[in-house]
Amino acid sequence: MKPQAEPRSAYPYFQPITTRWMDNDVYGHVNNVVYYSYFDTVVNTYLIRQGVLDVTSGDTIGLVIETQCNYFSSLSFPETVIAGLRVARLGTSSVRYEVGLFSGDDEVAAAQGHFIHVYVDRVTRRPVPLPGALREALLPLATGAMTGQE
Amino acid sequence: MKPQAEPRSAYPYFQPITTRWMDNDVYGHVNNVVYYSYFDTVVNTYLIRQGVLDVTSGDTIGLVIETQCNYFSSLSFPETVIAGLRVARLGTSSVRYEVGLFSGDDEVAAAQGHFIHVYVDRVTRRPVPLPGALREALLPLATGAMTGQE
Amino acid sequence: MKPQAEPRSAYPYFQPITTRWMDNDVYGHVNNVVYYSYFDTVVNTYLIRQGVLDVTSGDTIGLVIETQCNYFSSLSFPETVIAGLRVARLGTSSVRYEVGLFSGDDEVAAAQGHFIHVYVDRVTRRPVPLPGALREALLPLATGAMTGQE
Amino acid sequence: MKPQAEPRSAYPYFQPITTRWMDNDVYGHVNNVVYYSYFDTVVNTYLIRQGVLDVTSGDTIGLVIETQCNYFSSLSFPETVIAGLRVARLGTSSVRYEVGLFSGDDEVAAAQGHFIHVYVDRVTRRPVPLPGALREALLPLATGAMTGQE
Numbered sequence: 001m002k003p004q005a006e007p008r009s010a011y012p013y014f015q016p017i018t019t020r021w022m023d024n025d026v027y028g029h030v031n032n033v034v035y036y037s038y039f040d041t042v043v044n045t046y047l048i049r050q051g052v053l054d055v056t057s058g059d060t061i062g063l064v065i066e067t068q069c070n071y072f073s074s075l076s077f078p079e080t081v082i083a084g085l086r087v088a089r090l091g092t093s094s095v096r097y098e099v100g101l102f103s104g105d106d107e108v109a110a111a112q113g114h115f116i117h118v119y120v121d122r123v124t125r126r127p128v129p130l131p132g133a134l135r136e137a138l139l140p141l142a143t144g145a146m147t148g149q150e
Numbered sequence: 151m152k153p154q155a156e157p158r159s160a161y162p163y164f165q166p167i168t169t170r171w172m173d174n175d176v177y178g179h180v181n182n183v184v185y186y187s188y189f190d191t192v193v194n195t196y197l198i199r200q201g202v203l204d205v206t207s208g209d210t211i212g213l214v215i216e217t218q219c220n221y222f223s224s225l226s227f228p229e230t231v232i233a234g235l236r237v238a239r240l241g242t243s244s245v246r247y248e249v250g251l252f253s254g255d256d257e258v259a260a261a262q263g264h265f266i267h268v269y270v271d272r273v274t275r276r277p278v279p280l281p282g283a284l285r286e287a288l289l290p291l292a293t294g295a296m297t298g299q300e
Numbered sequence: 301m302k303p304q305a306e307p308r309s310a311y312p313y314f315q316p317i318t319t320r321w322m323d324n325d326v327y328g329h330v331n332n333v334v335y336y337s338y339f340d341t342v343v344n345t346y347l348i349r350q351g352v353l354d355v356t357s358g359d360t361i362g363l364v365i366e367t368q369c370n371y372f373s374s375l376s377f378p379e380t381v382i383a384g385l386r387v388a389r390l391g392t393s394s395v396r397y398e399v400g401l402f403s404g405d406d407e408v409a410a411a412q413g414h415f416i417h418v419y420v421d422r423v424t425r426r427p428v429p430l431p432g433a434l435r436e437a438l439l440p441l442a443t444g445a446m447t448g449q450e
Numbered sequence: 451m452k453p454q455a456e457p458r459s460a461y462p463y464f465q466p467i468t469t470r471w472m473d474n475d476v477y478g479h480v481n482n483v484v485y486y487s488y489f490d491t492v493v494n495t496y497l498i499r500q501g502v503l504d505v506t507s508g509d510t511i512g513l514v515i516e517t518q519c520n521y522f523s524s525l526s527f528p529e530t531v532i533a534g535l536r537v538a539r540l541g542t543s544s545v546r547y548e549v550g551l552f553s554g555d556d557e558v559a560a561a562q563g564h565f566i567h568v569y570v571d572r573v574t575r576r577p578v579p580l581p582g583a584l585r586e587a588l589l590p591l592a593t594g595a596m597t598g599q600e
Contacts (some may be wrong), residue, residue, distance in 0.1 A: 003216075018318045021340040022481045026205050028355060031472045032214040033186040040183055040321040045378040055176050055328060064182040066153075068218040078345040168468045171490040172331045178505060181322045190471040195528040205478060228495040303516075326505050332514040333490055336483040355476050364482040366453075368518040 011084025069113030161234025311384025461534025519563030
C-alpha cells in the first residue's frame with residue numbers, strides 16, 4: 001500500500017521550525033536526514049512545554065525504538081516548515097507519534113512519518129508504564145488513537 | 151512482527167564511520183537522527199566509489215522516498231561505527247538499500263533500517279529505469295535480492 | 301582585549317531561529333558548533349530574501365574564508381534564538397558580517413562572532429568585485445561600517 | 451597579518467575523521483560549520499582516550515569560550531579528513547587548542563583554527579585550576595606552548 005500524503009486536518013498540534021542553510025544538501029533541498037531532526041524537535045518541544053520531560057532527573061526515560069519517514073515533495077532553506085503532531089497509539093509503556101511536515105500554505109504534507117518512544121527506568125532500562133502526567137499530556141494529541149494494552 | 155537485530159553475515163559490504171562529539175545528545179548516546187546520516191553516508195560512498203553517482207551533471211538523480219530505522223542498543227561517541235550495506239530490492243527504477251550499524255566487535259546490529267531511492271530524470275523529475283552501470287554496480291550487494299518488475 | 305557581549309542596539313537586522321532537540325549536547329546546552337549554523341542561516345537568509353544570492357547559476361560565489369565566535373552564556377533547546385546581523389566591513393571583494401545571538405528578552409548577546417565572505421568567479425575561483433546589487437543590498441546593514449578599498 | 455596554512459609538522463597528534471554525505475552543502479564542499487564539529491571531535495576524543503574527560507560526573511567542566519577557523523581550500527565528502535591537534539597555550543584554568551585539517555596527502559592544512567576551553571566548577575560555574583591529570587595529559591601536545599600564568 002503506497003503511503004499517501006495527509007492533510008493538515010489530520011494533525012491537532014502544529015509548530016513552526018525554521019530551516020537552516022546547512023539543511024540543504026548538494027541538490028539544493030533539505031537532506032533526508034534533517035527531516036528527523038524536525039520530528040525530534042516537535043515531539044520534545046511539546047513534552048517540555050507540557051512539563052512532562054525532565055531530561056536531567058526524571059526516573060523514566062523515553063527511548064526511541066523506531067522512526068520512519070516518507071518523502072513526497074521537497075522542502076528547502078530558507079522556508080519555515082510547519083510540523084504537525086499527533087499520537088497514533090498510546091500503549092502501556094510506549095507512544096507512537098506521527099508527524100507531518102508542511103511547506104508554505106500547502107494543504108498536504110511534504111513528508112510524514114512516525115517516531116516510537118518506549119519508556120524505561122533510567123537505571124534498569126526495563127520498560128515501565130507511562131507516567132500518569134505524560135499520558136494526560138498526550139491525550140489531546142490522541143484523538144482517534146487506539147489506547148490501552150499493547 | 152517485532153524486528154530482530156541481524157548479524158554481520160547479513161551484509162556483504164562494510165564501511166567504518168567515525169562518530170563525532172556532537173552526535174551524542176543529552177543522554178550521552180548518538181541521537182536517533184544521526185543514524186540516518188550514517189545510512190546516507192554508506193550508500194553514497196559506495197555509489198561514488200563505484201563511479202555511478204555524478205552529483206553535478208548526471209541525467210538522473212536518486213530521490214529518497216522512504217527511510218526507516220529500528221534502534222536495538224545505543225552507539226556513543228567516540229566509537230567508530232561499522233556500517234553494513236546490502237541491496238534488498240533492485241526494481242525497475244528504484245533500489246531498496248538495507249543498512250546495519252555495528253558497535254565494536256558486536257556480532258549483531260545496534261540498529262538497522264532501510265533507505266529507498268527512486269531514480270528520476272533530473273529535469274522532468276519523472277521515474278526512469280535505473281542506469282545500466284548503476285544496476286551493475288549494485289549487483290554485488292544484491293545477493294538474494296528480489297529483482298525485476300516493481 | 302577581552303571580548304564584550306554587545307547589546308541588541310548594535311545590530312540593525314534580526315531573525316528568529318528555532319532551536320532543535322539535537323542542538324543540545326551532553327551538557328544540555330546548544331553545542332558550540334551549532335552557533336555557526338545560526339550565523340550561516342541569518343547571513344544567507346538575508347541575501348536570499350534580498351534577491352542577491354543565486355545559489356545555482358550566479359557568476360560569482362561567496363566563499364567563506366574565516367569565521368569566529370565568542371560564547372558568553374549558554375543557549376538551550378527549546379528556546380527560539382534571535383540572531384542579529386550587521387556588516388562591519390564592505391571591501392572591494394569581501395564582506396565581514398558580524399552576528400549576535402540573543403536569548404529570550406536578554407539585552408546583551410549570549411554569543412557573537414564574525415563571518416567573512418570573499419566573492420570569487422564561479423569558474424576561475426579568483427576574487428572579483430562585489431556585484432553592485434549585493435553591495436546595495438548590504439548597505440542598510442553597514443551603518444558605521446568602513447567601506448571602500450581593502 | 452594574513453593567516454598562513456601550516457604544515458603537518460606543526461601538529462604532534464593526528465586523528466582521521468570520516469566525512470558524511472550531509473557535510474557537503476549546495477556547492478558540493480564541506481559546509482563551513484562542519485569544520486568545527488571536526489575540531490570538537492579531535493579535542494574530545496583525545497581527552498576521553500587519555501581518561502581526563504568525565505562527561506557525566508567530573509567536578510569540573512570545560513566550557514568553550516571561543517572558537518575560530520580560517521578556510522584555505524575545500525574539503526569534500528567522501529574523503530577522510532586528517533585532523534592535527536596541538537596545545538598552543540596551557541593557562542591556569544584555560545587551554546587553547548589549535549587544529550589543522552588536512553586533505554588526502556596534502557602537506558599544508560585545508561583549514562586551521564583554535565578552540566579555547568576554560569575549566570569551571572560544575573556547580574558554581576566559576577573558573578578553577580586545570581585538574582592535574584588533565585594538565586599532564588596535555589603536555590605532550592604542548593611542545594613549544596607558553597604555559598603558566600594567564
